[in-house]
Amino acid sequence: ALDANNISTQVYHALIENVNKNLDSFHRYLDIKRRMLGVDQLYYYDLYAPTVKGIDADFEYDKAKAMILAAMQPLGEDYVNILDEAFKNRWIDAYPTPGKRSGAYSSGSAYDVHPYILLNYNNLYNDVSTLAHELGHTMQSYLSNKTQPFQTADYPIFVAEVASTLNEILLFNDTYNKTTD
Structure with missing residues (x-):
């Protein structure tokens, strides 16, 4: 797996070392x-359970779009303009429908x-974050395809998660910095 993704064993060992260092x-x-x-016992599905009751935050799709576009400003005007194009020109199949894949x-x-995004948007903050994440993949594919020949435009999953995770982090930081409660 490391060789196919062109990841050195040094990078792998650094990752494992840092995971272990932060386990506590x-x-x-x-x-x-x-x-x-x-x-009494935490299960994997509990990780997604809300811990604060009584908060009824509703993140309508247009609000999510505005949040994401604002949060991605550090990546530059061109990046944000392409994201805006994705929203305006139906690159995103956002809403749940019968028979749609989860x-x-x-x-x-x-x-x-251009890339396409499929998700099931339900007006939750997690949906905003998921949309930002998928837009990271979309932008990586879009920019790679625009700037590289077909033979070298593809990238391994290890690299793919960098752009998508960066989008999530930018969204979280922007949301956190704008929160007043």
């Missing part, structure tokens, strides 16, 4: 989450066509 903090977080949920995906494998 992660375990502490999980224990706090468990206690906040009032359960999850969220960005498909940028058609070289001469």
Whole structure:
């Protein structure tokens, strides 16, 4: 797996070392989450359970669009303009419909066509974050296809998660910095 993604063993070992170095903090977080949920044992699905009751935040799609475009400003005007084009020109199949596949995906494998995003948007903050994440994949595919020949435009999943995670971090930081409550 490392060779196919052109990842050196040094990078792999650094990743494992840093994960191990921060396990105590992660375990502490999980224990706090468990206690906040009032359960004896935490399961994987509990990680997505809300810990604060009584907050009814509704992130309508247009609000999500505005939040994402604002949060991506550090990446430059060209980047934001392409994102805006994606919203305006229906690159995104956002809403749940009967028979639609669950999850969220960005498909940028058609070289001469802009990427498409499929997700099931339900007006939750997690949906805003997921949309920002998928737009990161979309932008990576779009820009790679625009600037590289077909033979070298593709990229491994390890690299793909960098752009998508960056978008999530920018969204979180922008939202956090604008929060007053």
